[in-house]
Amino acid sequence: MKNCCGKTLFLLFLFQGKPCSYPVIKHGRLYYSYRGYFPARVHQQFVYSCDHHFVPPSQRSWDHLTCTAEGWSPEEPCLRQCIFNYLENGHTPHREEKYLQGETVRVRCYEGYSLQNDQNTMTCTESGWSPPPRCIRVKTCSKSNIRIENGFLSESTFTYPLNKQTEYKCKPGYVTADGKTSGLITCLKNGWSAQPVCIKSCDRPVFEKARVKSDGTWFRLNDRLDYECVDGYENRDGRTTGSIVCGQDGWSDKAACYERECSIPEMDPYLNAYPRKETYKVGDVLKFSCSQGRIMVGADSVQCYHFGWSPKLPTCKVKKVKSCALPPELPNGKRKEIHKEEYAHNEVVEYACNPKFLMKGSHKIQCVDGEWTALPVCIEEERTCGNIPDLDHGDVKPSVPPYHHGDSVEFSCREAFTMIGPRFITCISGEWTQPPQCIATDQLRKCKGSILFPPEGRPAHKIEYDHNTNRSYQCRGKSERKHSICINGEWDPKVDCKEAKIQLCPPPPQVPNACDMTTTVNYQDGEKISILCKENYLIQDAEEIVCKGGRWQSIPRCIEKIGCSQPPQLDHGTINSSSSAEERREIHEQRLYAHGTKLSYTCEEGFEISENNVIICHMGKWSSPPQCVGLPCGLPPYIQNGVISHKKDSYQYGEEVTYDCDEGFGTDGPASIRCLGGEWSRPQDCISTNCVNLPTFEDAVLTDREKDFYRSGEKVAFKCLSYYQLDGSNTIQCIKSKWIGRPACRDSQGKCGPPPPIDNGYITSLLKSVYPTGSIVEYRCQAYYELRGNRNVVCRNGEWSQLPKCLEACTVSEETMRKHHIQLRWKHDKKIYSKTEDTIEFMCRYGYRELTPKHTFRATCREGKVVYPRCG
Known part of the structure; x- marks a missing residue:
């Protein structure tokens, strides 16, 4: 068996x-x-x-x-049931509300009060409400606790509650740290958010014949402002640049420049200069000749510029000058002249750059006493021309883009139309030259006759000539004949016997900090020369100088390139970087990016770049950064038993919509959802708020007849059975389809059942089914847990006294430290576990910097949890 x-x-x-x-x-x-x-x-x-x-x-x-x-x-x-029926120093609910263990309720404290630790929600825990339903007075800030030098608080209020903002103003002549006349400070738990500062300032000065190297509108005490004089002017010290300093009494000096002059230069004794004057103003030209049959070597004229005379003055030689060998080859260019074995003194050779290349410097070089003057430079022109301009009544011969510098395209006019202007247009530095016109042939204008034409039997002013007619004429006292063509009502060239006075400009100047462009060649009116600055310099103003009226005009400046400090930060975006961690660290330490540096941004998931994602460093300033814009959302998700309050086709990032539940339904949480980066936050369902299935109790009975359903908020009363006594409320309540509470009926004999277990702990004695009043049991914690509270629990009137807790130890995670780029501060500290309230110190790994505040690197273990700092 x-x-x-x-x-x-x-x-x-x-x-x-x-x-x-x-x-x-x-x-x-x-x-x-x-x-x-x-x-x-x-x-x-x-x-x-x-x-x-x-x-x-x-x-x-x-x-x-x-x-x-x-x-x-x-x-x-068994779960704890918490009753919310009163809030000290706060708004009490209209009716008693009951919550189950783990449920949370949001409360509203009176102004100037807050729950413990600045919380605004209470959670029903095993031990009751946490934090307790008690609003305590929060710290306030006093006007007497802050003193603003050279400023004052603009409001009359003396005390300010937590998180209250107030405005302060600066006295005239003073500004805040960001250059404004007023600022804001906030009352925080530890006092005012910041000590207001009103600093001495200077407004942007008025400049006379000078330009400033800063675009600021205000300047701090001791700030230095650099300026430079316009062409032809200098300051009191005889310089073209200067500085002024912001002081307690304003600017240290007046930023003024005065017209500059060139003095009579030291010359070769055999060199004659004219016109002779005591001083020469900027723009004056000085011409030279040699006496006593000597030969001039160098430029035959110079011009007075803001930087002095240029080019160098010539000399007079008594001996025979030398001829030159073959001129040098020009990289990416070629000579226009026929090659010769030998070139005489003063002979000129002209160059042209290959297609796609742009010439910088003089396109002519000259043989000067056996030496050639400086070659120009052909640099690749990256700019291309866009679409070919349209020509009314005309067509362009087939061509293939892109169109580079020097490329040409040909036009033709349709039948019955005649072309006026050049047949070809050329791409020059990203711009097309002027296109021709197609004029209806029968609408072409005629040209009037001229008295200079040979007589034809009629008065000259009454004779008209058709388009494209070629006429020749002879001026009195001249043997050669001149020719002119009628072009749509205008003679080209103009019919005239006046001698045009040809004005020549001196050889072009050597601009300071520009590449060598020394030449002795004179230029005619209208000719241009493009300037190229040295490697670390940037051209300012025009890129070309122009020969006009016998003088060079539009003289540019070559200014030193200035780097940029750290680029602007972008909300929800980061800067792309292909450089190594070592290079990134070096740049961060130097805090400077070279002129011309380009950086690009990338947006976080759910955001898109608003415009071009590249910023460029230009002369110490970054171009305007883009923005990371949150993606919009489509229609919000559908929920049962509910509708959207205001429906649209599209919603912007951050926009909220609210659901309205049908009658008898409600949400078990927030009724609103938010558009976050193209997706909606999860909506709450509309659930029935009525209660059914009234619970039954072994120790109590219903005092009234049971109904089919009960509305949310409705209460039901019970009475205790004869051998139980009431110890508190005798009602339960319907709250959002759930019955909350139970009748408080307890055993009248006052005995206790088995003592309840605690998490991560145990009872040292054997369990019994019943304990008389006054019985004591002892609790202990498992390994690595710390006991908080009284380890001895007593049975009194049928209930056990307050239970202790076993607090969990903190475990330092190697994986989390690797992810956060941190390590333990002290190498000898090898502890894996730390008790509650123990301090754990961290530091960044080599090559990383702190991303969280300093105090986070000294973390405290709190009930098994530790907040790790971050490095990056």
Whole structure:
């Protein structure tokens, strides 16, 4: 029989699962002893009830504890029930509300008050409300706690509550740190957010014949402002640049420049200069000749510029001058002249650059006493021309873009139209030259005759000539004949016997900090020369100088390139970088990017770049950065038993919509959702707020007849059975489809059931089913947990006294430290576990910098959790 019985028990275990031992219900007890039924078989049920302030998950006064293959169900038979019916120094709810363990409620404190630790929500925990329903007075800030030198608080209020902002103003002549006349400060928990500062300032001065090297509108005390004089002017010190300093009494000097003059230069004794004057103004030209049959070597004229005379003055030689060998080859260019073996003194050679290349410097070089003057430079022109301009009544011969510098395209006019102007247009530095016109042939204007034409039997002014007519004429006293063509009503060239006075400009100047362009060649009116600055310099104003009226005009400046400091930060965006960590660290330490540096941005997921994502450093300033704009959202998601309050086709980033639930339905959380980067936050369902299935209680009975359903907020009263006594509320309430509460009926004998278990702890003595009043049990914690509270718990009037807690230790995670680029500060510190309130010190790994505030690197273990700092 014994063997047979053992076999039967094995089969029962195999098919029914592992039996359940006698349950220890934290904050509750089995309704009857049931001692003879254990171990219990799977699916077997037992009635249990919870202690005062605790209810089963069903929120009935009692429920069933079921043995399953995984153990007892529910795992937590008794949950804390918290009542919210009063808020000290805050807005109390209109009716009593009950919440189950884990549920949270938002509260509103009176102005100047807050829950503990500045919280605005309470959570129902095993020990009750956390934090307690008590609003405590928060710190205020006083006007007497702040003193603003050279400024004052503009409001009359003396005390300010937490988070209150107030405005302060600066006295005339003073500004805030960001250059404004007023600023804002905020009352924070530790006092005012910042000490207001009003600093001495100077407004932007008025410049006379000078330009400033800064675009600021105000300047701090001791700020230095650099300026430079316009062409032909200098300051009192005889310089073209100067500085003024902002002081307590304003600017240190007047930023004024005065007309500059060139004095008579030192010359070769055999060199004659004219016109002779005591001083020469900027723009004056001085011409030279040699006396006593000597030969001039160098430029025959110079011009007075803001930087002095240029080019160098010539000399007079008594001996024969030398000729020159073959002129040098020009990279990316070629000579226009026929090659010769020898070139005489003063002979000129002209160059042209290859297609796609732009010439910088003089396109002519000259043989000067056996030496050639400086070659020009052909640089690649990156700018291309856009679409070919349209020609009314004309067509362009087929061509293939892109169009580079020097490329030409040809036009033709349609039948019955005549072309006026050049047939070809050329791409020059990204711009097309002027296109021709197609004029209807029968609308071409005629040209009037001239008295200079040979007589034809009629008065000259009455004779008209058709378009494209070629006429020749001879001026009095001249043997050669001149020719002119009628072009749509105008003679080209103009019919005239006046001698045009050809004005020549001196050889072009050598601009300071520009590449060598020394030449002795004179230029005719209208000719231009393009200037090229040295490598670390940037051209300012015009790129070309122009020969006009015998003088060079539009003289540019070559200014030194200035780097930029750190680029602007972008909300929801980061700067792309292909450089190594070492290079990034060097740049960060130097805090300077070279002129011309380009940086690009990338937006976070859910955001898109608003415009070109590249910024460029130009003379110490970054171009305007783009913006990372949150992606819009489409229609909000549909929910049952609810509708959107205001419906649209599209919603911008950050926009909210609110759901309205049907009558008898409500949301179990926020009723609004937000558009976040192209996606909606998750909506709450509209659930029924009515309650059905009124719970039953073993120790209490209903005082009225039961209904089919109860509306949210409705209360139901019970009365205790004869052998139980009331110890608190005798009602339960319908809150959002859930019954909250249970009748507080307790055993009148005052005995306690088994002491409740605690997380991560145990009771040192054997458990009993019943404990008389005054019984004491002892609790201890498992390894690496710390006991908080009284380890001895006492049974009084049917309830156990406050239970202790076992606080979890903190475990330092190697993986998290790697992700955050941190390590323990002290190498000898090898602790894996730390108790609550222990301090753990961190530091950045080599090559990384702190991303979180300094105090975060000294973290405190709080109930098993530690907040790690970050480095990057």
